[in-house]
Amino acid sequence: MTTPNPNPNxxxxxxxxxxxxxxxxxxxxxxxxxxxxxxxxVVASAVTVILASIAGYMVPERDL
Structure with a gap:
């Protein structure tokens, strides 16, 4: 469960x-x-999107 972001900005x-x-x-x-x-x-762009998506998927949702 995530906590509400105290600063939505x-x-x-x-x-x-x-x-x-x-x-x-x-x-x-x-x-x-x-x-x-x-x-x-196009390969550089694809690699960027793939790695950023994997990182976003693997990191648990918590506020900074």
Whole structure:
């Protein structure tokens, strides 16, 4: 059971982790590209969405 968010303007833990994983994936794809690894844009986008979705699914719902 989740507790009500005392400040509804703050994201929940699931949202925060999903956002952080999405941003981290984008940075990792950029690093790979700078090292000469060719990652097509659609693949990079798909990997970002998949990993962010998995992270959001796995993190328990609690307020930050």
């Amino acid at each position: 703050l994201p929940t833990r699931k949202v925060g982790v999903s956002t952080a994983v999405g941003a981290l994936t984008v940075v990792l794809v950029w690093i790979a590209g700078s090292l000469g690894v060719v990652v097509p844009e």
